[in-house]
Amino acid sequence: xxxxxxxxxxxxxxxxxxxxxxxxxxxxxxxxxxxxxxxxxxxxxxxxxxxxxxxxxxxxxxxxxxxxxxxx
Numbered sequence: 289x290x291x292x293x294x295x296x297x298x299x300x301x302x303x304x305x306x307x308x309x310x311x312x313x314x315x316x317x318x319x320x321x322x323x324x325x326x327x328x329x330x331x332x333x334x335x336x337x338x339x340x341x342x343x344x345x346x347x348x349x350x351x352x353x354x355x356x357x358x359x360x
Contacts, residue, residue: 297342302350310348311337 294304315333322329329336340346 297338302348306348306350307341310346311341314340314346 294307298304298307311334314337318329318333318336321327322333331339341348
């Protein structure tokens with residue numbers, strides 16, 4: 289994922305790593321669904337996942353580790 293695009297869709301409290309993981313998991317789901325239904329996708333699964341995220345069709349939930357402040 290290109291950094292400027294990630295900067296546009298992330299809120300300040302969200303991490304880029306979490307966004308990449310969420311998009312990749314959804315892209316994998318899209319690809320598996322298309323394979324099961326024998327559908328040929330016009331766009332890449334990652335592009336479809338990013339579009340879904342931007343259109344609020346799914347969201348990522350980040351766990352907050354209470355010990356993050358202790359890490360150096």
